[in-house]
Amino acid sequence: MAEFELRFPTRDIDYWAKRYEYDETAILPIVSEVKRRGFLTKKDFLTACRWKTARSQSRCRENSPEFICAVTKCALGTPADQLRIEVLTLLNGVSWPTASVILHFFHSDPYPIMDVRALWSLKTAVPAFYEYRFWRGYTAFCRRVSKRCGISMRTLDRALWQYSKENQK
Numbered sequence: 001m002a003e004f005e006l007r008f009p010t011r012d013i014d015y016w017a018k019r020y021e022y023d024e025t026a027i028l029p030i031v032s033e034v035k036r037r038g039f040l041t042k043k044d045f046l047t048a049c050r051w052k053t054a055r056s057q058s059r060c061r062e063n064s065p066e067f068i069c070a071v072t073k074c075a076l077g078t079p080a081d082q083l084r085i086e087v088l089t090l091l092n093g094v095s096w097p098t099a100s101v102i103l104h105f106f107h108s109d110p111y112p113i114m115d116v117r118a119l120w121s122l123k124t125a126v127p128a129f130y131e132y133r134f135w136r137g138y139t140a141f142c143r144r145v146s147k148r149c150g151i152s153m154r155t156l157d158r159a160l161w162q163y164s165k166e167n168q169k
Contacts, residue, residue, distance in 0.1 A: 002124050002125070002127070002134055002137050002138070003123075003124065004122045004123070004124050004137065004138065004141040005122060005123045005124075006121065006122060006123070006145070007120075007121050007122070007123050007163065007167070008121070008163055010145065010148070010149050012159075013145075013149055013151060013155065013156060013159040014151070014155070014159070015159075016158070016159035016160075016162045016163045016166075017151075017155045017156070017158040017159040017162065019162045019166070020158035020159070020161065020162045021162065021165070022158075022161065024051075026047055026050070026051055027047060027048060027051045027105060030044050030047060030048075031105050031106065034076075034105075034106045035076075035106055035108065038073055038076055038077060039068075039069045039070075039072040039073035039076060040068055040069070040072040040102070040106065041065065041068070041069070042063070042064075042065040042068050045060065045063070045068045045072065045091075046060055046061065048098070048101055048102055048105065048106075049093060049094065049098055049101075051101065052097060052098045052101045052113075053097075053098065056093035056094070056095075056098065057093070058093075059092045059093030060091070060092060060093035060094070061093075062092040062093070063091050063092050063093070067091070068091065071087055071088060071090055071091055072088070072102065072106075074087050075087050075088050075099075075102065075103065075107075076106055076107055081136070082132050082136075084103060084107065085099050085100065085103060085132065085135055086099075086132065088102055088103075095130075096114050096130035096135065097113070097114045097115055100112065100113045100114040100115075100135075101113055104153065104154075104157065110142075110143055110146060110152070110153035111139060111153065112138060112139060112142035112153060112156065112157055112160075113157050113161075114130065114135065114138065115160075115161060116164075117160065117161045117164035117165060117168070118157060118160035118161055118164065119138075120164045120168050121159075121160040121161075121163045121164045122138075122141070122160065124138075142156055142157075
């Protein structure tokens with residue numbers, strides 16, 4: 001199993017999070033409505049996917065509204081953690097990083113975003129392909145840090161992303 005360790009002291013999490021520069025204006029307004037509803041509409045889905053990466057938009061648009069609803073309702077409603085992340089990858093254009101964005105913003109449990117920047121900030125090798133065991137370890141580590149430091153998962157994610165942006169060669 002992968003080992004995770006921050007490249008910077010936990011006391012600096014707020015510093016890095018406050019320097020975060022990635023635009024969230026498209027995704028943040030839909031968070032509470034999606035959580036209330038329990039699934040993503042096609043418009044919500046395309047917004048979340050575009051926020052993560054614009055490259056997958058043509059593939060994401062191939063999904064029907066009914067399929068998006070059924071898959072995201074399953075992911076946001078099941079008690080089975082592995083099913084939450086893996087079912088999302090059934091959607092065209094959705095790989096583990098995009099699936100993690102959906103859980104991060106729209107699930108009631110705290111989930112990190114799986115991103116090469118965030119993983120670099122944790123001194124861990126980015127695997128050639130993602131699997132549940134890696135995801136479970138990554139999620140558990142991020143939840144421990146979040147809880148121990150008394151910060152939200154969103155704050156931790158911002159700090160990990162920004163630290164990499166400013167320090168990764």
